Amino acid sequence: MPNRFTKMHGIGNDFVIVDWREDAGRTPNAARIAALADRHTGIGFDQLISIEPARDPSCEFYYGIWNADGSPSGQCGNGVRCVAAWLYRDGVIERDTDVRLESPSGPVTVRVLDESRVVVDMGEPDFDPASLPFAASALAATYTLDVVGERITFGAVSMGNPHAVVFDDDLADPRIDLLGPALTAHPAFPLGVNVGFAQRLGPDRLRLRVHERGSGWTRACGTGACAAAAVAQSLGMAAPVVNVELPGGTLTIEWHGPGHTLWMTGPAAFVFEGEV
Ligand SMILES: N[C@@H](CCC[C@H](N)C(=O)O)C(=O)O
Numbered sequence: 001m002p003n004r005f006t007k008m009h010g011i012g013n014d015f016v017i018v019d020w021r022e023d024a025g026r027t028p029n030a031a032r033i034a035a036l037a038d039r040h041t042g043i044g045f046d047q048l049i050s051i052e053p054a055r056d057p058s059c060e061f062y063y064g065i066w067n068a069d070g071s072p073s074g075q076c077g078n079g080v081r082c083v084a085a086w087l088y089r090d091g092v093i094e095r096d097t098d099v100r101l102e103s104p105s106g107p108v109t110v111r112v113l114d115e116s117r118v119v120v121d122m123g124e125p126d127f128d129p130a131s132l133p134f135a136a137s138a139l140a141a142t143y144t145l146d147v148v149g150e151r152i153t154f155g156a157v158s159m160g161n162p163h164a165v166v167f168d169d170d171l172a173d174p175r176i177d178l179l180g181p182a183l184t185a186h187p188a189f190p191l192g193v194n195v196g197f198a199q200r201l202g203p204d205r206l207r208l209r210v211h212e213r214g215s216g217w218t219r220a221c222g223t224g225a226c227a228a229a230a231v232a233q234s235l236g237m238a239a240p241v242v243n244v245e246l247p248g249g250t251l252t253i254e255w256h257g258p259g260h261t262l263w264m265t266g267p268a269a270f271v272f273e274g275e276v
Helices: 030-037 077-090 174-184 222-234
Strands: 004-010 013-019 047-053 061-067 098-103 106-114 117-121 143-147 150-158 162-167 194-202 205-212 216-218 241-246 249-254 263-267 269-275
Touching: 004 077, 013 077, 030 047, 047 077, 061 077, 077 098, 077 106, 077 117, 077 222, 077 263, 077 269, 143 174, 150 174, 150 222, 162 174, 162 222, 174 194, 174 205, 194 222, 205 222, 222 241, 222 249, 222 263
Parallel strands: 013 047, 061 098, 162 194, 205 241
Antiparallel strands: 004 013, 004 269, 047 061, 098 106, 106 117, 117 263, 143 150, 150 162, 194 205, 205 216, 241 249, 249 263
């Protein structure tokens, strides 16, 4: 790990960003990441994010993503907004301009509106079985699993990382505190899964809590908001533009259905610079 880092967050989903543009392809040690992620004895973060030279020549930069337990991920919606704001503050990308960035799961396009607000073209939600770590099937499909004594119905989609979305009318119900970790670790998902619990508040409003694979309950999950909106829309429960209200704040998700990419708009905030 290099010594210098930037602490950032996207509506309370917090990150340590490290600049590895001169030092690409590092694979940080999982135990070291977990030690640094510890909120009592480390820096504390939900994800570590590296900024590196792009491998794909059509992209400007690559970003790597590791969860608080040291496990890697393919995508991070709140994180990519922070990466874009970081690159803008560094002077290497401009505002109001589309910039292609490379995530571990492929390119996304960011547009910095100002240092604290970013729009991201997250690509097309993927309901294809091959991209999900269990036997999913198609758009508008739901699945059932028996978890902690309950039969749970959920939708599934990949946003570059796997998501299960469960609709529930009471997100404060204590059974959700048990269902989140149990579903994330369910054997049906051999690679784990991010689990969103979504409450429909209207055709353009969802409330959402996410239990993240590798990081636990977070104040917000950007790809989780994209997944919840995409599943809600695929089931005919939501309009093309949906405000997703998470414990840490609100993201706006726009998706016009199959054949279209999905757009996420939300804030990115700097917290402090540090050195370990
Ligand atoms: N917080 C993120 C998602 C981070 C990765 C996730 N926990 C996984 O393992 O796939 C977001 O904002 O999307």
